[in-house]
Amino acid sequence: MTSTQATTPAVEFSAAGKTYGSVRALDGLTVSLQAGQTVALLGPNGAGKSTTLDLLLGLRNPDQGGRVRLFGTTPRQAVTDGRVGAMLQSGGLMDGVRVRELVALACGLHPRGHPTEQVLADAGLTGIAERMVGKLSGGQEQRVRFALATAGDSDLLVLDEPTTGMDVTARRSFWSAMRAQAAQGRTVLFATHYLEEADEVADRVLVLHRGRLLADGSAAEIKAMAGVRRVGFTLDAVPDGVLEAQLRALPGVTELELSGAVVRLRSADADATVHAVYALGLYPRDLEVTALGLEQAFVALTARADAPHPPGAEPAPATTTPSSPHRKAAAK
Numbered sequence: 001m002t003s004t005q006a007t008t009p010a011v012e013f014s015a016a017g018k019t020y021g022s023v024r025a026l027d028g029l030t031v032s033l034q035a036g037q038t039v040a041l042l043g044p045n046g047a048g049k050s051t052t053l054d055l056l057l058g059l060r061n062p063d064q065g066g067r068v069r070l071f072g073t074t075p076r077q078a079v080t081d082g083r084v085g086a087m088l089q090s091g092g093l094m095d096g097v098r099v100r101e102l103v104a105l106a107c108g109l110h111p112r113g114h115p116t117e118q119v120l121a122d123a124g125l126t127g128i129a130e131r132m133v134g135k136l137s138g139g140q141e142q143r144v145r146f147a148l149a150t151a152g153d154s155d156l157l158v159l160d161e162p163t164t165g166m167d168v169t170a171r172r173s174f175w176s177a178m179r180a181q182a183a184q185g186r187t188v189l190f191a192t193h194y195l196e197e198a199d200e201v202a203d204r205v206l207v208l209h210r211g212r213l214l215a216d217g218s219a220a221e222i223k224a225m226a227g228v229r230r231v232g233f234t235l236d237a238v239p240d241g242v243l244e245a246q247l248r249a250l251p252g253v254t255e256l257e258l259s260g261a262v263v264r265l266r267s268a269d270a271d272a273t274v275h276a277v278y279a280l281g282l283y284p285r286d287l288e289v290t291a292l293g294l295e296q297a298f299v300a301l302t303a304r305a306d307a308p309h310p311p312g313a314e315p316a317p318a319t320t321t322p323s324s325p326h327r328k329a330a331a332k
């Protein structure tokens with residue numbers, strides 16, 4: 001890795017947009033990623049994730065006025081210099097060769113290629129290195145794609161839904177291999193629909209929605225941004241006259257589930273809700289106030305962005321937390 005990494009962002013999008021006909025797939029994305037970060041790119045179908053990765057890899061150019069830079073240079077130059085390894089959804093693998101031959105080819109072509117046997121081992125492919133690529137299962141093909149992405153000493157790894165088609169065990173070993181890559185100082189950017197992966201693996205989470213950056217922060221910060229918390233408690237006894245409707249009417253409550261004396265609710269203002277529970281004369285036991293999971297926070301954030309806005313009011317821009325560089329240890 002070069003010394004420029006310390007100062008130059010690994011990835012920099014400046015007002016990068018992309019329009020396909022009448023579809024605005026990416027709407028002025030401005031974001032930069034520091035070297036060494038592991039970043040998850042989340043978003044509903046059609047949010048612009050693949051378009052973002054295409055621009056990043058120089059497979060498409062941004063519309064006029066936008067710019068993408070990798071390590072201070074153009075994506076194409078960075079790719080040519082072997083600084084980027086990519087694992088994309090699209091693009092078939094060569095069928096008529098053996099796994100070892102294909103991986104050896106990638107290692108040989110990379111300007112800073114690793115030894116073939118090491119790459120095979122790191123991707124968990126040693127045992128199937130003599131198999132024909134065309135005979136592999138979907139999960140095994142993904143491992144080959146991973147091997148091709150890590151065939152050389154790249155500084156940035158770009159992964160588009162890398163664990164699609166993998167079973168739970170394969171996913172776990174994939175992320176452990178990926179962590180090993182990140183531990184060597186590589187920047188990793190991955191798009192995923194598995195929010196638990198983002199929660200477990202990423203230092204930083206970017207949420208795209210309709211081509212815009214809706215949120216940017218650690219997983220914990222994204223959960224907090226959703227603003228909604230879960231509140232649970234048990235009542236000693238449900239006093240006469242306390243009806244579900246009264247609990248539902250407590251300040252902040254957005255959802256309520258009442259099962260006997262056990263109350264589970266979601267609140268946009270948990271402090272006010274809990275205060276009002278006491279004010280009703282209730283005595284909650286085993287009171288718990290917890291943040292939403294990343295998946296629920298994601299659903300809440302994107303639903304809020306989809307909600308109709310008053311005439312003239314624009315949806316809020318990206319909620320970006322100030323705590324860059326988004327350190328996982330501090331966030332979780």
Ligand SMILES: Nc1ncnc2c1ncn2[C@@H]1O[C@H](COP(=O)(O)OP(=O)(O)OP(=O)(O)O)[C@@H](O)[C@H]1O
Pocket residue numbers: 020021023024025043044045046047048049050051052
């Ligand atoms: N080549 C293309 N021509 C026309 N429209 C396109 C093209 N590629 C993408 N789009 C449109 O641009 C928008 C963003 O697509 P993109 O594939 O980037 O989203 P995504 O977040 O990766 O979605 P998914 O999660 O479904 O893979 C979508 O509305 C899509 O239909």
